[in-house]
Amino acid sequence: MASASAKKIRPKYLNLPALLFEIRLPVPGWVSILHRISGALLFFPFTAWLLYLLDTSLRSEQGFQYVKDHYLALPAVKLGMLLLIWAFCHHFCAGIRYLLLDLDIGIDLRSARITGWIVILLGLAMTAVLGARLW
Amino acid sequence: MVKRLVVGAHYGLRDWLAQRVTAAFIAVYAVLAAGVVLKHQPLTYVAWRELFAQGWMRVATLLFAVSLVWHTWVGVRDILMDYIKPDGLRFALQVMVLLVLAGYLAWAVQILFR
Numbered sequence: 001m002a003s004a005s006a007k008k009i010r011p012k013y014l015n016l017p018a019l020l021f022e023i024r025l026p027v028p029g030w031v032s033i034l035h036r037i038s039g040a041l042l043f044f045p046f047t048a049w050l051l052y053l054l055d056t057s058l059r060s061e062q063g064f065q066y067v068k069d070h071y072l073a074l075p076a077v078k079l080g081m082l083l084l085i086w087a088f089c090h091h092f093c094a095g096i097r098y099l100l101l102d103l104d105i106g107i108d109l110r111s112a113r114i115t116g117w118i119v120i121l122l123g124l125a126m127t128a129v130l131g132a133r134l135w
Numbered sequence: 136m137v138k139r140l141v142v143g144a145h146y147g148l149r150d151w152l153a154q155r156v157t158a159a160f161i162a163v164y165a166v167l168a169a170g171v172v173l174k175h176q177p178l179t180y181v182a183w184r185e186l187f188a189q190g191w192m193r194v195a196t197l198l199f200a201v202s203l204v205w206h207t208w209v210g211v212r213d214i215l216m217d218y219i220k221p222d223g224l225r226f227a228l229q230v231m232v233l234l235v236l237a238g239y240l241a242w243a244v245q246i247l248f249r
Contacts, residue, residue, distance in 0.1 A: 036214060039207075039210050039211075039214075040211065040214060042207075043207045043210070043211055043232075043235075044235065047203070047207070047239055048239070051239060051242050051243060051246065054246055055242070055245075055246050057180075057183060058183065058184060058187055058246060061180045064180040064183060064184075065180070068178070088165070092162060092165070095158050095162070096162070099155060099158065099159075102155070130169075
């Protein structure tokens with residue numbers, strides 16, 4: 001017992017290398033931080049981007065054709081769209097998981113880890129299916 | 136039985152509930168909108184414009200925009216409260232977020248009702 005505690009350096013401070021390489025988040029933790037990151041990205045810049053696309057595409061026939069045939073064909077735009085789609089899909093799936101957790105559904109550790117994996121994989125699968133339509 | 140004296144203006148419960156109610160509306164709208172767009176493939180300008188010319192679509196989209204802005208405010212405020220410790224900086228960022236959200240809403244109204 002004494003030797004086990006002697007090996008570890010305590011107290012442990014949170015710094016960037018520790019966050020990136022030493023602290024291993026459990027799956028529900030990954031779902032949570034990705035929910036935050038995707039939410040922040042959806043606030044900015046993705047909402048502004050979608051408003052720009054809606055504005056341009058509804059303004060005139062030329063605008064619609066420009067968005068459809070030219071703008072959405074640009075590789076950088078496609079990559080950005082892919083990230084937008086992933087952010088929405090992950091936020092959507094993780095959000096439904098949190099609503100279920102609020103109702104005490106899937107609250108035990110085993111279920112929480114399983115549904116965590118489901119959210120991460122389903123978010124990626126939805127991104128693949130919807131993103132494939134861009135190409 | 137624990138008797139608790141609940142004080143304050145219940146901001147927490149109101150925001151918590153609003154975040155969830157708006158989330159449900161956003162989710163339903165997003166699924167329906169995605170379904171409509173995928174059904175109309177390949178999408179033409181006429182079909183796209185006529186979709187947003189209908190009264191119910193404008194109202195639904197406006198409700199969606201309001202839900203999105205409200206939901207975003209609760210979420211981004213949570214993020215700022217968690218990570219930005221200096222009060223002045225956090226306040227400034229919160230004001231900026233509110234201005235951006237008000238701008239989004241105004242832009243959405245402009246697109247929908249021009």
